[in-house]
Amino acid sequence: MDMHIEFCGYSFHTEGFYSSFKTGMGGYLFRLQTEGTCEVVVRGEHILIEKGDLLLVKPEDEYEILIAEGQNSGDYHLLFSGTWMDDWWNQSPKPTTVRVDLDDEFLSLWRFIISEFRRPDMEKNDALTNHLLRALCLSLERTITERSPGFKRPYVVTRMMRYIEEHAIEQTFTIDHVATCANLSVSRSVHLFKDYVGKTMIAYAQQVRLSAAIDQMTYTNQTLETIAYNCGFGAYSYFHRVFKKHYGVAPGEYRRKDS
Incomplete structure (x- = not known):
């Protein structure tokens, strides 16, 4: 299989939360803020993440996330790796965050990936999962291009x-x-x-x-x-x-x- 998902899903926090990965997460992290806000640290840079912000973290990046006590925060998250992903990441500069439209097309694709990941192993379709991950990345690539200052x-x-x-x-x-x-x-x-x-x-x-x-x-x-x-x-x-x-x-x- 070309790409492998470590974890993916949706989280909604109503209480304080903190997690730290000083030596990186070992895979590519996509994290889409859908509700509320949170604060992250990537390579020593403190970033406020707001609704509609998609965070992109590469495997070796130092990463921390902080959700303050009493703060609501909802997000889709995906950690995965693979040779296709390595090539895609390296073919053009990737921003740490990009603002995306929280429309049905983009969110449906993300939900489809989550549903495939949660299937029993005997029912998973690796080829389909690979195509869905590639579609997510290529859709994101278009968004990055269309939002660039020189577009x-x-x-x-x-x-x-x-x-x-x-x-x-x-x-x-x-x-x-x-x-x-x-x-x-x-x-x-x-x-x-x-x-x-x-x-x-x-x-x-x-x-x-x-x-x-x-x-x-x-x-x-x-x-x-x-x-x-x-x-x-x-x-x-x-x-x-x-x-x-x-x-x-x-x-x-x-x-x-x-x-």
Whole structure:
């Protein structure tokens, strides 16, 4: 097996807690703060960890954690090792902490790893666990890149893009929701998005909807009216107009040619 998990899980502390690893932990530690705060010391540096902070510690790093008496602190934690992980860690500089969005996509991946780790040995799937760990690392790599100061757009714009990609096909999707996810006013979010993405939020949402519609037209036998609704267009007449403007043919003709 390429990678091995020493431990992983979720902890919630309501009482004081302290732990120290003066000679390192022998594996790579990922620790995601989901509730409250705590204080850690990594290589002699004192760091306040707040909700949404992901801590990354390499095997030989001196590490201490302190949760004060009466302080609430919740976290996902994972200690693992392997040659793939060594290569991934060394291929680019890794920050000690990075702020991540506590969204369902990221947390679901972490929970999936925990559930696999807790299975009886005879039912564990090492290949699946390896793929899940790699997916977690690669997802984190993208976050580190997108949050770096030299990235091509502010992270708040990336956050809006990800929200649209996830929610555009929902019937309740609105620009107001996108602005709320970014903690910006509607006018500010609209201008910032257009400046860095080069198209409006509605145009970007339509791109996501059309892509979803193409998939359903290709791989399902659902009616075009149903697909229009499923992909966030509502009425078929609106879907027909948007689709023909983008692809130059009506949805029905496109489907016949592709079949």
